[in-house]
Amino acid sequence: MSMPLEGSHFELWSNVQALPESYVFPPERRPGTDEILASKDIPIIDLEGIDGPRRFEIVQHIMKPSQNCGLFQVINHGVSRDLTDQTMRNFQEFFTLPAELKARFYSNDLNSSCRLYTSTLNYEKEDTHYWRDNLTHRCHPLEDHIDHWPENPPDYRNVVGKYSIEARKFLLTMLELIGEGMGLETGYFEGELSKTQLVSVNHHIPCPDPSLTLGMPEHCDPNLISMLQQGDVCGLQVLKDGRWIGIAPLRDTFVVIPSLQLRVISNGKLASAVHRVVTNSKVSRTTIGIFLTPSNDIEIRPADGLHGSLTPMYRGYTYKELFSRFTGNDCDAEKALGCFKL
Template sequence: MEKLISNRCNIVESVPESYIFPPERRPGKQVVPPCNTIPVIDFQGLHPMELQHQIMKASQDYGFFQLINHGVSLELMKDTLIVGKEVFELPEKDKEKFYSKGPKQNCGFKASVDYTNEKVHYWRDNFHHPCHPVEDHIHHWPSNPPRYREVFGRYSIEVRKLGLQILDLICEGLGLESGYFREGLSQNQLMIINHYPACPDPSLVLGLPKHGDPFLLTLLNQGEVSGLQVLKDQQWLSVEPLPNAFVVNINHMLQIISNGKLKSADHRVVASSVERTTVVSFIQPSIDSCIEPAKSLVNESSNPPLYKSFTFSDFMTTHTTALREGKDELEHYMIIPSQAS
């Protein structure tokens, strides 16, 4: 438990050396401009065809968009952030039994990204657990805070419903058969509560490094404090919070299945002088799913596959190593012209 920076940050007056990144990787004191061009999409205020068009264009141009008027209530969005923050305020004795002892622990706190193996630690703790179907997992979730199971149970169901609606629109936009992303490709759902404590010098640390999400789709409830940055045209831009909005981003599996038509954008998280709590829901394939470009989207003559076939479990192993070493895991699965001939 001593590895959790959130347990120590109230007595930390300067950044511990093990959290200080080398100058070429740290964010520094340069002001990152807000990205005013990331699309903001009104989920319930558009005709279905226009909604599909906007989601597809945003997914191709940015890999990111903000979704408003999405149907998840403002009260539930706020309660999720409040209760999520309460998890990190629990006494250490209550958190101890949920401290993650390794990557295979399904429900628990985790320090940094890969605390044991990484050279520099990230200014972030998280609490994570699977959440679909809710009835199979809820009894493993904390009973304290008292409202945790009720709030996150409702939230998990609502966010999954929304995520599948988005995936159905993407499915239609790509011209795939109806329901392509349902069943095995969206069988699992992971909930992560990220906590980024107030930092004495945010210019020296990173909350999360440059990366793309390895799953299918991300829906982020980022609250009111900024910290998310997306890489666009080799420039970092800040994704400023919008009230009651989800930040939605395309993940690596969607980029691969679409054979590169959709974009999984690189992003990172920076720390702040004030604490920040976010709640992120990932829709992900079953661990034994075969991932490859959709066969109806490729042909050997005019649109050959850009990626090899692989299992999702294999990709996750590669992703963990690549994240720690600062590499691009997608390169490992790309087909170069000589391999395709």
Template sequence: NIGLKSQFDTGKKVTPPPPPEFFLLFGFLSTKNLCREVVATYTIEAKKLGLRILELVSEGLGLESRFFGDKLSESEILSINHYPPCPDPSLTLGVAKHCDPNLLTLLHQGDVSGLQVFNNGEWIGVEPLHNVFVVNIGNQLQIISNNKLKSVEHRVVTNSRVARTSAGFFIGPSEDSIIEPEKSLVDDAPFYRAFEFKDFLLHYFPNLEDNEVVMGHFKSQA
């Protein structure tokens, strides 16, 4: 299931480019001059909001407010996704199930539902609310918090009636960032080993529909 949508991305991409199969899954649309000024302004403001949320998350975990600053939040990508109506939504998803590989995601759903999260063995629809962002915790935040925060498995379903457009803003580490559980958040033993973020992405993309396989590869052997 490769999904039904078109997409363009912009932002400070400091991580390695994903392999070709990633674009088969998520779709791709080149938009060289589309809404350049609006997109640039949106990106700046979304980054400010994301960093402020990360400051609050840091304080909630008992860390310094700037803990997730600098290299841990250096990468930024704005992804605009357009999902056309699908005559038979049972045949395809907009985006297959996955957890985000980054640190934090801000999603603006627009006014058409489609996002679903997996909870207690079932898929639950997340209805869009006016002027509200959905905030997704990514895999790196789960690892750094030593499982105190959990990434959320989600997908996008299609519908046969109306098109849907969403904007996802992804904040993540630089490719050479060392990711590991923060020592002050480890009670007995860390759940994960240390690794470079670029190594995580190399393992993530071939396995992104199975988060247990993705995260299991980086678990501590102690």
């Protein structure tokens, strides 16, 4: 049973009783039936007092998980609860809209300003599908993209626009703090290195058998830095010390993932978390991701002036080159980066 591009899980399978064969993974890739409990070891960074005497301490707290598991959580991030709640409601309502209101956004074109698709962009070619629908669109500069966004729900553009601006401010702050921790000059990550901003919203309806499939594959994000607003349903897992660890959704908390480009710029000192998403048999799950990405043609290489810098591990390349290698190797980060190792 296959999923046509013009359909989605919600419209076609809201009452499905058995997992379609095309969504059943090989035994070695299934999450299994064992409950994966949420870990208490995922660091939570409190940004309160970031412009005061706590700044050095906060930077050190950020650098430790950035160098180890490549993922941490942040509270007191500066984005209001009212705005995060409104944004989540708009995305949840979008996925429940009638198919005819969403039809114009269905696309597998990576260059589309706003696209809605099922599983991955390689749906027609992939051996096994992932249990998700995804809405992705560009959001910086706002005035260049907002007219391509959904007009329903009615306050979608207004609310998501405000959220995009605040999320960008937050991620640029995180980059500045990480830069300080690496010994880079102020403003290193501004401009072309963080030029592109995407919002990527995953929606997973209840799954008949979560033990047999995945909501997203295990992967490293290829961009510069990512943040995730989880909602209130578990599903995100990170690979830590050879085990899959669940990350419980916490109120007023963002998950931050320093991504592949930060690994290269740090000359391998920062980690990039391997993570995946499992499904839920009882409730739908919607999550909001914001990604900052370099412009396609700027050169990316290990930064000069790193604390204790050694011989560069990577040659220079453009993000366009890296992303081509990444998608060409089935989103395998190590194979993609291996093409640029010295």
